[in-house]
Amino acid sequence: MCLGIPGKVIEIRDDGSMLMGKIDFGGVRKEACLAYVPEIEIGDYVIVHVGFAISRLDEEEALKTLELLRMLDDDAVAMELGSMFAPDEAAEPAGAAGAAPPAATA
């Protein structure tokens, strides 16, 4: 039901009573209500729940988090994991990880 999915704002319009727009979810385009993200601009990413954008995604925060995650200590990790994840498996690109479900809820 209330899957929250990130998508890119590609169209913004005021339909008279509400701010509406079109969102691109990796190729699939859908209408969404933008009334709760009035500051939104074309090209921004939002989280959409049941046809409503509820949050504008903050690129700066997102990059900061990813940067911190990438800096995790490799040696300590390798020591802890031991043979659980063999290095050749762990180093492979995240191919089918993209097949995981789009996002989530509540």
Add this chain to the structure above:
Amino acid sequence: MKYVDEYRDSEIACKLLGEIHRITTKPWSLMEVCGGQTHTLVKQGIDEALPKGVRMIHGPGCPVCVTPLEQIDKALAIAARPDVIFTSYGDMLRVPGSTTDLLSLKARGADVRIVYSPLDAVKIAVANPDRQVVFFAIGFETTAPANAMAVWQASKLGLGNFSVLVSHVLVPPAMTAILDSPTCQVQAFLAAGHVCAVMGWTEYEPIAAKYGVPIVVTGFEPLDLLEGILMAIRQLEEGRAVVENQYARAVKREGNRSAQAVVGRIFEPGDRTWRGIGSIPASGLHIRSEFAKFDAEARFEVGDIHTQEHPACIAGQILQGTKTPLDCAAYGTLCSPQKPLGAPMVSSEGVCSAYHAAGRGLAAPTAFPLYELSRPDR
């Protein structure tokens, strides 16, 4: 930056998992509140890859699962009326009521329609002025802004043929109820990121302080969950209990003020019964009297509801985290996604359906854990 693939990087996932193993010195029990988080944890096998003794308890954050049987039976009574077009999120259609479900009712001729957004239900009301259009407004704080906006729009348009059957629940009172239970084993929470995107996290600060539990606002992708678990365990290991925000890209401390304003205009807090759990004080949202004419319960006479749960279903204990689907005698035998006895087996956010989809406790596994999913040949 697409905000999806970046958070499914298997190399970083392995590093995070390693860091969790490195810092963990004691057994800990964490609860992920949201059913969407449960599905990612189970599908990716994250809960099974954690250090021995670290346990993920699955929380009650599946809106479909906790919608009380009485409301489902009321929905069925309203949907059966010939003058009604009954609209609902798709997940609700197969949730068993006392005697039937919305999908069976539809098969027997009732006008039951699935909508993606409550605004679609408003459009149906505009297009069908001679019919009563009812929307089943269920969910947590995440769907409340959408459902509130539908009522607001109907009010602005002066629609006399639109109403909502409300069954809204709130997360913080449920967390408090879980912590107050004498059998509570939860030592830290992963709070639901999208609930916090709407509401912020100020409501959680007194809970963390009063009960001494770390609360980490967490997102839904595999890396989000791993980082949320790492942050929660770090707090537990260091003896801290505060609210931290893992999901900073989507959640601000104050939440979404314009959404909160519309929700507060249409709804007010009140007691609410949770299916399988019971009544929790001030844990729900009800329509304000000013908008009472849009309340389907006031518009249609739906008294005399006698509810009857299936005797084999232990959904209540599963939703409270005291049992898992594997403790249920009916799981995978009497009860399956094709023939569900309880809501957690139906919903895309239900823990029973998550276990079933991952093949847990079944003869033939149907999914692969984290390190297998990340292989490019799959």
